[in-house]
Amino acid sequence: MTSPYPGRPDVLVVGAGGSGAALAARLSEDADRRVLVVEAGPVPRAPSAFPPDLLDARLVPGARPGDPAVRTLPARLAPGLPYRAARGRVLGGSTTVNGGYFVRARRADFDRWAAQAGEELWSYRRALPFLRALETDLDHGATPLHGDRGPIPVRRVDLRHPAAAAFQAAARELGHRPDPDKNAQDPPGFGPVPSNAVDGRRINTGIAYLLGGALDRPNLTVLGGHAARSVVVRRGRAVGVVVEHHGRRAVLEAGEIVLCAGALVTPHLLHLSGIGPAAELARAGIPIVCDLPAVGAALSDHPQVVLEWTPRRPPEEPTGSWLGGLLHLSSSGGEDAGDLEILQSLVPMAGLVSGRTTVPDAPLPFLVSVQTPRRTGGVRTVSADPDVPPRIEYGYLQDEADRRRMREAVRATAAITATDAFGEVSSGLVAPSPATLDDDRLLDRWIRTRLGTSQHTCGTVPMGDAVDARGRVHGLTGLRVADTSILPTAPLRGPAATAVLIGELVAHAMRRRSG
Structure with missing residues (x-):
């Protein structure tokens, strides 16, 4: 043999x-x-x-x-x-x-x-x-x-999906700069996700x-x-x-x-x-x-949380990718430009975990992470x-600065969903509530109960x-x-x-x- x-x-x-x-x-x-x-x-x-x-x-x-x-x-x-x-x-x-x-x-x-x-x-x-x-x-x-x-x-990725187009319009409404080529070294802002997926x-x-x-x-x-x-x-x-x-x-x-x-x-x-x-x-x-x-x-x-929003009407099924738009912002007082990331999913979380592209009546998510360079754990x-x-x-999130950055990222995502442009497709966030968003201690607690990781x-x-x-x-x-x-x-x-x-x-x- x-x-x-x-x-x-x-x-x-x-x-x-x-x-x-x-x-x-x-x-x-x-x-x-x-x-x-x-x-x-x-x-x-x-x-x-x-x-x-x-x-x-x-x-x-x-x-x-x-x-x-x-x-x-x-x-x-x-x-x-x-x-x-x-x-x-x-x-x-x-x-x-x-x-x-x-x-x-x-x-x-x-x-x-x-x-x-x-x-x-x-x-x-x-x-x-x-x-x-x-x-x-x-x-x-x-x-x-x-x-x-x-x-x-x-x-x-293609930004013609109604949810992706609304995200782009919302970022523009809030004054976030365009960032059409995320693989260049331009100032961070909103743009499509470069992907190793074709058709x-x-x-x-x-x-x-x-x-x-x-x-x-x-x-x-x-x-x-x-x-x-x-x-x-x-x-x-x-x-x-x-x-x-x-x-x-x-x-x-x-x-x-x-x-x-x-x-x-x-x-x-x-x-x-x-x-x-x-x-x-x-x-x-x-x-x-x-x-x-x-x-x-x-x-x-990179720590991550998911913020879900409720579509006003049944969303279109994504055709080429689960990915939508991508927004990078800079945390306050940070040294690293674009260290907060808001990544859009065109597939509900219930679909991502079950292998389905659509789930009736399910909310759609943003994956929100803090990407400030940090060494922790082991x-x-x-x-x-x-x-x-x-x-x-x-x-x-053992350090107050890390918790502050995550609060900023969550609040920036909530601001996107509160725009008139995004309101064309969304009836609002599932959570956190306005009262939680306004209170650092309540928001820290909300983040902790939903904490995940970007797997990076x-x-x-x-x-x-x-x-x-x-x-x-x-x-x-x-x-x-x-x-x-x-x-x-x-x-x-x-x-x-x-x-x-x-x-x-x-x-x-x-x-x-x-x-």
């Missing part, structure tokens, strides 16, 4: 998601480099092999409890607020189950990351050619800001980078159903990964290991390998390989058993403290991290586009063989 495992590869990539698919595809462009990818979830070999609902851009599979393409991890958003953090477990990772929001980070993010990494590689100037190279912008084509030959198609079809990174031809290369192998359990380190060098497939474990050795398992799984995998805060790992019964306190010490994400491993999940703490986790293996600018893990050789774990803080926009950029940048560094 032929073994499913190729000979010892040059690079073993753990995870075929937003970063891993891009990294593997780029590395395998060099015919003399053998690349093996192990993915915990299934790996369809053609776009038609994906369940149709995973590619329907009007749906958000990650919002559906129990979806087989999603893994959830127990977490706490704040003391006393349990949560289930959803991540994609399929080719394409979370880009297969998320909302298809594909917005670049802001220049301020790149400046911050470059300073923290101590490396100009992460400046906006250096990153822009890679941002252009990873996309085919179907609205702008080739320009100094946009590319027309990359794997990821990018198209801005109602989500194009995840697995389809874009791997199924577009890379999987036909003889030097690239992608194995589904292989969950990484730990990294094998000998004399300070990572030499392989323990994987589990159908209940059986094997050690796959490689010249270099790159972890692309995501900002919650990657730090846990490092901990299980003895790489992390020594005292905590010892308490969990894990032998210490490398004392690296920054691994899992904190995380960066990922702490409590057992040497890989089946015991880590303790994930988001640590949201970053910063659990941060550049500067745990890895260098090229993802190399401090204190070891042969081991890198290339996913949103390495971003010290989450960007001012959702990180899907930045996750792909990470794969591109780390692959470029590895191909140059200079870092």
